[in-house]
Amino acid sequence: MRTITIFKAVTRNWMRSRSGLFFSILFPILLLIVFGTIFSGVGGSSSSNLFIQNLDRVTSGGKPSDLSTAYVGALNVTKLFNIKDVPADANATSWARDALGPLGGNIRILVISEGFQDDLLGGTLKVRVGISYDTLNMTYQYLQFSLNDTEKTMFEQGLAQMRQYNETLPDRSTSLTLMLDPSDQSASVIRNVITGIANAFNYQLIGAQNVIQFNETAVTTTRFSTVDFYVPGITSAFIMTNGIIALSSNSTEFKRRGIIKRLSITPLTRMDWILGNVLSQTLLNLMLTAIMIGLGWLVFNVRIVPDALSIILIFLGSVMFSGIGMLLSGLIKDVEAASAIGNAIAFPMMFLSGAYFPLEFAPSYIQTIAKALPLTYFADGLRYAMLYKYPEGVYTNMAIVGALAIVFIILGSLVTRWKEK
Amino acid sequence: MGTSVVEVDLLVKEYGQLKAVDGISFEVYEGEIFAFLGPNGAGKTTTVEILECIRPFTSGSAKVLGYDVAKKDDVKEIKKRIGVLPQAFSALDKLTVKENIDLIGDMYAKHLDITEVIEMLDLEEKTNERFENLSGGLKQRVGVAAALVSDPQLVFLDEPTTGLDPKARREVWTVIENLKKMNKTVFLTTHYMEEAQLLADRIAIIDKGKIATSGSPQELISQHGGHKVLVIRKGDKKLAGMLTDKYGQTTLNDHGDIFVKVDGVSEFWKVMNTLTDMKTNNEVEIQTPTIEDVFLKIVGGRITEEGELKR
Numbered sequence: 001m002r003t004i005t006i007f008k009a010v011t012r013n014w015m016r017s018r019s020g021l022f023f024s025i026l027f028p029i030l031l032l033i034v035f036g037t038i039f040s041g042v043g044g045s046s047s048s049n050l051f052i053q054n055l056d057r058v059t060s061g062g063k064p065s066d067l068s069t070a071y072v073g074a075l076n077v078t079k080l081f082n083i084k085d086v087p088a089d090a091n092a093t094s095w096a097r098d099a100l101g102p103l104g105g106n107i108r109i110l111v112i113s114e115g116f117q118d119d120l121l122g123g124t125l126k127v128r129v130g131i132s133y134d135t136l137n138m139t140y141q142y143l144q145f146s147l148n149d150t151e152k153t154m155f156e157q158g159l160a161q162m163r164q165y166n167e168t169l170p171d172r173s174t175s176l177t178l179m180l181d182p183s184d185q186s187a188s189v190i191r192n193v194i195t196g197i198a199n200a201f202n203y204q205l206i207g208a209q210n211v212i213q214f215n216e217t218a219v220t221t222t223r224f225s226t227v228d229f230y231v232p233g234i235t236s237a238f239i240m241t242n243g244i245i246a247l248s249s250n251s252t253e254f255k256r257r258g259i260i261k262r263l264s265i266t267p268l269t270r271m272d273w274i275l276g277n278v279l280s281q282t283l284l285n286l287m288l289t290a291i292m293i294g295l296g297w298l299v300f301n302v303r304i305v306p307d308a309l310s311i312i313l314i315f316l317g318s319v320m321f322s323g324i325g326m327l328l329s330g331l332i333k334d335v336e337a338a339s340a341i342g343n344a345i346a347f348p349m350m351f352l353s354g355a356y357f358p359l360e361f362a363p364s365y366i367q368t369i370a371k372a373l374p375l376t377y378f379a380d381g382l383r384y385a386m387l388y389k390y391p392e393g394v395y396t397n398m399a400i401v402g403a404l405a406i407v408f409i410i411l412g413s414l415v416t417r418w419k420e421k
Numbered sequence: 422m423g424t425s426v427v428e429v430d431l432l433v434k435e436y437g438q439l440k441a442v443d444g445i446s447f448e449v450y451e452g453e454i455f456a457f458l459g460p461n462g463a464g465k466t467t468t469v470e471i472l473e474c475i476r477p478f479t480s481g482s483a484k485v486l487g488y489d490v491a492k493k494d495d496v497k498e499i500k501k502r503i504g505v506l507p508q509a510f511s512a513l514d515k516l517t518v519k520e521n522i523d524l525i526g527d528m529y530a531k532h533l534d535i536t537e538v539i540e541m542l543d544l545e546e547k548t549n550e551r552f553e554n555l556s557g558g559l560k561q562r563v564g565v566a567a568a569l570v571s572d573p574q575l576v577f578l579d580e581p582t583t584g585l586d587p588k589a590r591r592e593v594w595t596v597i598e599n600l601k602k603m604n605k606t607v608f609l610t611t612h613y614m615e616e617a618q619l620l621a622d623r624i625a626i627i628d629k630g631k632i633a634t635s636g637s638p639q640e641l642i643s644q645h646g647g648h649k650v651l652v653i654r655k656g657d658k659k660l661a662g663m664l665t666d667k668y669g670q671t672t673l674n675d676h677g678d679i680f681v682k683v684d685g686v687s688e689f690w691k692v693m694n695t696l697t698d699m700k701t702n703n704e705v706e707i708q709t710p711t712i713e714d715v716f717l718k719i720v721g722g723r724i725t726e727e728g729e730l731k732r
Contacts, residue, residue, distance in 0.1 A: 001527075002527065002528055005524060005527040005528070009513060009516060009520070009524045010513075012515065012516060012520070013513045013514070013515045013516055014515075015515075016515035016516075016551075017514075017515055257509075257511040258507055258508075258509055258510065258511050259511055259512065259513065261475065261507055262505070262507055262510065262511070262512070262525070262567075263525075263528070264475050265473050265474075265475055265500065265503070265505045265507070266500060266525060266528035266529065266571075267497065267500050267501055267528055267529060267530075268528045418475075419475050419476065419477065420470055420475055420476040421436075421476070
């Protein structure tokens with residue numbers, strides 16, 4: 001009962017504090033809107049510019065050859081590129097720079113060389129004849145023992161003629177030239193797409209069949225946007241700051257002003273006090289989660305439905321970070337020092353733990369640091385629970401958060417002084 | 422004297438080499454206002470917090486309402502039965518007067534009706550005002566209300582008027598006087614002489630962790646306060662010299678006031694007769710010694726407004 005009274009009083013006191021509301025609710029809202037807007041690509045095009053200068057013409061200055069047109073068409077089908085034609089007689093680089101303007105982004109130019117169609121067809125014939133020769137030759141090696149001498153001679157003559165014919169065919173290949181800015185971060189993707197399509201052309205023209213079938217099936221039924229990632233990320237980060245910064249500075253303030261002393265003179269026990277505070281944090285954090293989800297829904301049309309696992313995880317996270325907050329306020333007397341140290345712990349943790357950015361792309365030393373941070377497991381678990389609906393991913397993280405919650409709440413309780421010295 | 426509600430015997434509290442409380446013994450009786458009077462650092466709050474069971478002690482013994490402060494089970498019983506206004510009382514800023522009193526009330530199994538307590542302390546108009554918006558005097562009144570909400574037998578008021586302006590101080594005094602009428606036993610600590618003398622049934626003067634003397638204000642004054650003094654306004658050196666010849670040492674200050682010690686009624690009349698014989702028409706006044714005189718004599722100094730001892 002006393003726990004509930006403390007819970008109500010502490011929560012009410014917090015709800016009426018403007019700075020408390022700002023840092024615990026309004027600030028995360030702003031952050032979600034800002035991050036969500038910047039990284040969800042609203043207002044920008046997601047396809048890359050690609051300039052193509054097609055030098056392969058049927059007649060000089062005439063229309064492009066069929067094969068080169070087909071190749072450009074294949075690139076277009078990928079929808080990855082915003083393709084612009086560069087006139088055959090222009091200097092491709094300066095033309096592209098003029099076309100993009102000063103803020104137009106990276107210049108990427110693909111030059112299809114003159115004779116693309118002829119070389120491709122000619123080269124293909126030589127390859128086809130070569131393959132036929134090799135096949136017949138191999139068959140002959142197997143069969144020669146069952147053939148009589150006449151048959152052998154005929155076969156050998158035929159193979160010799162075939163080789164002679166192939167040798168009269170010129171060695172031909174054609175080239176595509178890709179010009180890229182070395183600093184272009186999309187370079188490897190663009191290179192892969194262009195060579196991939198070129199390979200497909202090669203195979204098609206020599207009539208080869210795809211022996212390896214590449215099948216792709218969707219792993220999840222939902223596609224995730226950046227905002228999907230940020231909703232659990234920012235929520236978990238602010239559950240952390242609510243414990244480490246807000247709770248610790250509030251408790252230090254309560255201690256400094258003798259409010260904890262006043263309560264300790266009543267029959268209230270230390271356990272009641274701690275539980276009341278943890279419950280208040282849990283409620284605050286559930287509210288924060290609800291607001292973040294609602295905001296994602298209203299502003300970014302992201303629909304995340306938290307399940308029971310998410311709620312258990314939020315409770316465990318609230319206990320864990322409240323424990324850390326109490327530990328700080330128990331060890332530090334000065335209110336300003338407590339809030340400074342709380343900030344010094346919370347902010348690096350926020351950025352190093354993968355709450356805001358996926359750690360897969362971070363340098364390995366950051367991944368190592370992240371493994372030591374409680375927020376990493378909490379943010380991961382929350383993302384698995386809220387977003388991917390992948391319970392197996394939640395359990396390990398939940399176990400770690402649960403264990404840390406027990407450790408920190410015990411340490412936090414031990415340093416919460418219920419008696420003077 | 423009634424039954425003892427507080428019994429302290431040879432209580433010692435040491436912080437390393439420093440003895441904050443140095444073997445004090447005293448009793449507080451039911452229904453009285455008992456005051457600890459002394460400067461900052463004398464050991465007042467330390468003693469009170471030991472009795473409130475929130476501070477451990479080094480040696481000796483202390484019982485509150487018959488329960489031993491050193492026993493865990495007894496501590497629970499003590500906490501149920503005492504009300505406390507701690508030094509520099511504060512409450513949750515964003516909660517209202519009513520909510521804050523309610524919060525403390527809810528800590529007890531039984532408590533008085535909150536509205537009743539609010540009326541008792543004349544806080545009706547401020548019931549729904551947030552604590553952060555109250556004046557110092559009102560905050561202290563909320564503190565007293567919180568101390569009374571559990572209907573305690575014994576109320577500790579630790580420096581209840583420190584930092585208040587004279588008007589607010591007087592308001593709090595009225596509240597404390599009313600507690601006595603409500604039959605509460607009050608344990609008051611203060612560094613204001615006037616406060617102790619006005620409110621307390623018994624005073625213990627405490628200095629450097631020891632009780633220098635104790636008793637009712639009258640007892641203390643008559644034992645240690647010294648003589649009554651007759652003050653003759655607008656006198657001169659000639660008059661002062663003549664009175665000195667007749668009645669021993671007199672003093673003359675810069676304003677022309679002559680101070681003559683008078684022991685009892687007969688000596689008073691002798692001086693008055695002398696003045697009448699001389700046909701002087703000066704204004705006269707009798708000054709009775711106060712607790713301040715007692716304190717000056719016993720401790721050998723005065724306490725400043727801030728509570729510091731000046732020897």
